[in-house]
Amino acid sequence: AQKVTQAQTEISVVEKEDVTLDCVYETRDTTYYLFWYKQPPSGELVFLIRRNSFDEQNEISGRYSWNFQKSTSSFNFTITASQVVDSAVYFCALSESTGGSYIPTFGRGTSLIVHP
Amino acid sequence: DTEVTQTPKHLVMGMTNKKSLKCEQHMGHRAMYWYKQKAKKPPELMFVYSYEKLSINESVPSRFSPECPNSSLLNLHLHALQPEDSALYLCASSRGRGQGYEQYFGPGTRLTVT
Numbered sequence: 001a002q003k004v005t006q007a008q009t010e011i012s013v014v015e016k017e018d019v020t021l022d023c024v025y026e027t028r029d030t031t032y033y034l035f036w037y038k039q040p041p042s043g044e045l046v047f048l049i050r051r052n053s054f055d056e057q058n059e060i061s062g063r064y065s066w067n068f069q070k071s072t073s074s075f076n077f078t079i080t081a082s083q084v085v086d087s088a089v090y091f092c093a094l095s096e097s098t099g100g101s102y103i104p105t106f107g108r109g110t111s112l113i114v115h116p
Numbered sequence: 117d118t119e120v121t122q123t124p125k126h127l128v129m130g131m132t133n134k135k136s137l138k139c140e141q142h143m144g145h146r147a148m149y150w151y152k153q154k155a156k157k158p159p160e161l162m163f164v165y166s167y168e169k170l171s172i173n174e175s176v177p178s179r180f181s182p183e184c185p186n187s188s189l190l191n192l193h194l195h196a197l198q199p200e201d202s203a204l205y206l207c208a209s210s211r212g213r214g215q216g217y218e219q220y221f222g223p224g225t226r227l228t229v230t
Contacts, residue, residue, distance in 0.1 A: 033216025
């Protein structure tokens with residue numbers, strides 16, 4: 001079973017639209033970490049945000065915001081007023097403790113295409 | 117500075133060649149990783165080094181041989197690869213293996229095996 005589910009394979013929007021990328025995770029641990037990474041066509045994964053399981057506070061960074069809800073095991077990512085430069089594959093990841101190590105498990109990714 | 121560098125950017129090699137991929141970070145991170153990524157798939161973990169020691173090997177075939185000469189450098193030696201090994205190889209680093217630290221990735225090496 002997948003531990004991180006990104007049900008949206010591809011989303012296509014027009015510039016200035018708001019878009020939400022969904023992430024649902026599964027874990028039995030009480031301590032875990034959630035991440036979002038962006039992978040533009042150039043290939044490099046760029047770290048966007050890290051959240052630990054004890055911090056359910058939502059976060060906003062410019063046009064980006066994240067909604068963490070433990071009750072639904074979700075960590076969704078919203079881009080407000082999308083821009084062409086936001087076009088990329090976005091990965092949600094979960095880190096649980098495995099023998100003292102926290103190694104992330106990545107979701108399958110959501111490809112976001114923003115049209116001008 | 118949150119930069120991880122990787123060389124070369126592109127590599128084409130035959131199945132009998134021996135080549136190496138290089139990765140470097142100067143963030144003082146103590147954990148370094150190799151990932152393999154096929155098109156339209158998430159990164160797939162290959163190896164983890166912690167304090168310059170191999171700590172995780174995800175059952176990777178022996179034709180891939182990692183090496184960590186010091187805390188800033190990570191190599192991946194390639195020998196007798198197969199065409200199905202063609203992929204984007206990503207290096208990453210983090211402050212450590214514990215605490216769920218975020219990873220910083222390099223731009224990757226696009227490997228083609230002919």
